[in-house]
Amino acid sequence: MPPDGFQLLTIRLGDPPDAWRALGFEAETVPEPGPSRVRLGNTTIELTGSGDGFEGWSLAGHTGSLDGLADLATLRGVPDGPSGPPAGGTPPHPNGICAIDHVVVRTGDVDRTASVLGDAGLECRGERSTDSYGPAMRQQFYWLGDVILELVGPGDPAQVTGDPASLFGLALVSEDLDSTTGSMGGLAGTPKDAVQQGRRIAGIRGREVGVSVPLAVMSPHPR
Structure with a gap:
């Protein structure tokens, strides 16, 4: 594990x-x-x-x-999710996407949510400030196995609220980012340099076809 x-x-x-x-x-x-x-x-x-x-x-x-x-x-009446991928792993999808890089969770109070995560046994692996989402935000990073949890919330104490944590978006991984974005046509943006050195990222316009959460796709970690 x-x-x-x-x-x-x-x-x-x-x-x-x-x-x-x-x-x-x-x-x-x-x-x-x-x-x-x-x-x-x-x-x-x-x-x-x-x-x-x-x-x-x-x-x-x-x-x-x-x-x-x-x-x-x-949740009453909702069964547990599957215990893992099928034997032999999961091949890439027709669009070339093969994994989740990170999930973005937004909260009204980073300290409050971080305390809950810490009590559950999750360890913060890093923190920084960013304006990637508009106003100044705090980011913290945790491991959920092979997926990163990126926690984001107000960077200004005056903007802290009681809003609970909620899933904000997903960043996925493709071994061939250009091929993936090309296969999506106008539903994918042009790849650009990501914050992580040596990687690129492109937005996916999933809401245009009915996807409820923001999506992006990234090139893999440099080997």
Whole structure:
């Protein structure tokens, strides 16, 4: 198991499966009433078609809500997410995307959410300030297995609120970023240099086809 003993297993979204298929993902259909599934590395995105956006997630190594981030395993009537990828791993999707690099979680109070994460056993691996999201923000980074959790919140104490933590977006990985963005046509932006040295990133216009969370795709970590 990864550094802190956690692994992001499942993210459940209310998106229609065809929204993800329109971006070149393979969305597996399962018998009703189960959700369709998009497998990315050791994490599965479940798509319920409810229209409710982010519905919850599940972590190996922790059970229970984390400052507003609902845990699928404890929601009444909602089964646990899959325990991991199929045997042999998960191949790239038709669009070339193969994994999740990081999940962005937004909070009204970084210190409050960080305290909850720390109590759960997650260790902050770094912190910095950024204006990438507009106003000055604080960023903290945690490992959820092979996925990074990027926590963002107000950098100005006067802007701190009681808003709970919520999933803000996903950054994905493609071994061939130019091929991936090319396959999406007008639904992907032009790749540009990422903050991480040696990597590039492009935005994905997923909302135009019904994806509820902001998406981006990155080149892999330099080898």
